[in-house]
Amino acid sequence: MKKRFTVLMSSVLAATVLAACGNDNNENTTPVNEGNNDGNNNVEENVDNEGNNNEGNEAAGDGAGFSSKMVTDVGGVDDRSFNESAWAGLTMFGEDFPETEVDYIQSSDSSDYAPNLNRLAREGTDLTFGIGFLMEDAIRDVAQQNPDQYFAIVDTVVTDENGDMIDNIANITFAEHEGSFLAGVIAAMHTETNEVGFIGGVESDLIKKFENGFKAGVHSVDADIEIAIQYAQDFNDASLGQQIADGMYAGGADIIYHAAGGTGNGLFTEAIDRNEGGETVWAIGVDQDQALTEGDWSGGNVILTSMVKRVDQSVYTLSEQTMNGDFPGGEVLEFALEDEGVGIAETRDNVSDEAIDAVNDFRDQIINGDIVVPQTDDEYDEWYSSL
Known part of the structure; x- marks a missing residue:
């Protein structure tokens, strides 16, 4: 099943674009991976080790107890592009719902994908994003090994060995x-x-x-x-x-x-x-x-x-949806031109x-x-x- 989503309020979107310009926002209740922008898979101190029970995957209206985290691809969180946009959306979600926990793990190599996803699964993350189609195989394996936890992947549709949708993976696509x-x-x-x-x-x-x-x-x-x-x-x-x-x-x-x-x-x-x-x-x-x-x-x-x-928009929207108890598992969420999921930038001085x-x-x-x-x-x- 494929769904389309309308855009968030313009003020939220504008703020998200600004947030994408840097990674030094530390106003969330969770550490924002200070010092983890050097490409190293060095996350011991940045992920909550208390372990969150994923039962129900639903938080209070203020987001208390809900965690949404992401694993970057090899481009890193400060690639000025795809990963940075995803982190900007997650950062904005954490700012709008300060009782939630947001964070990221950076991948240095494709061999880091499965271990990083597994790490967040072990620690009870409520919603784990795999940023990029290169993570397709890793997220398929980790999600099937952890059927009671929620995952999402950006830029591809993940199916099982029979070609069927996987109930605990939401698939985010765009009309690029x-x-x-x-x-x-x-x-x-x-x-x-x-x-x-x-x-x-x-x-x-x-x-x-x-x-x-x-x-x-x-x-x-x-x-x-x-x-x-x-x-x-x-x-x-x-x-x-x-x-x-x-x-x-x-x-x-x-x-x-x-x-x-x-x-x-x-x-x-x-x-x-x-x-x-x-x-x-x-x-x-x-x-x-x-x-x-x-x-x-x-x-x-x-x-x-x-x-x-609008990778930022998609990450924000799905995090809020899941926090509110409406995780779209096994579905394809498409962000297209008609709902401003893609388009031309607002900076048009040279056009x-x-x-x-x-x-x-x-x-x-x-x-x-x-x-x-x-x-x-x-x-x-x-x-x-x-x-």
Whole structure:
């Protein structure tokens, strides 16, 4: 069963974006992993060792006794992107319900996923998030070994060996292709070279949604624009991201969109270097409003826009829902364009009014069903052939 969720109040969402800019908020009743941003799986002192009884998984209205925690993927909690957005949402949940307990464990390597998830399970965490599709196998195993505890995974749907949904896993997905379509519209309306680029992290069905949505948006504006595509096969290698961006810019692209996590940070570095050298090139961010996140590119003014994916919203919403005794186990929760689960960032200083008008028009067409955005290569090829 797939459900859609409406957005939270705008004030909560705005505060969540601001929270994403740093990891030093210590106003929760739980330690916020001070000193755990160095990539080490060093969590002994940061997780409650008293052990919470998960029976009932329902807290009082103020959240007393409820715990919601997450395990990052290898990008780390300060990746300026996917993991950071998830932690921002969990942080905001802890601030709004100060009697709850929120925390994270950082994974240094994929081999950390199962041990980290198991650790939170042993300690009785009421709701444990696995952040990212790379955790699919680990969360399947840990959830099946702990059937009385609640888990959630972001960006994929986990089933058992028979293909059936697992009752104690909630599956969070996004319509990344729809948001990426709008990013493609903006890129197409701003390119001066008639060539743009896309950098992907690990090539997968998920990242293909970003790629194909972006290509469709570009070609909805101009079917003749060339699009360079390259995958890094890594979500945490900024130097490789910079190298790929260098090649694309040198080849003629003047705007590059990334869906590559920490690898994409290298795109911003390369764009700044080139602009400082007298060129005019742009980058398009992902997951968060990356013009607002802290990083080596801060103040570089090279980010044309970002495709915002409300991982923060999804984590907050599911935590509150579970706290109130309504855990959607075995269900798929989709956050799409129509409920603002994806979209274009609020920072639009570098985007023309003409492009914003076009984005709004295309957005309405997608929501109304007049445009069905392709997700796979085959869907894109069929879509493009109809132009």
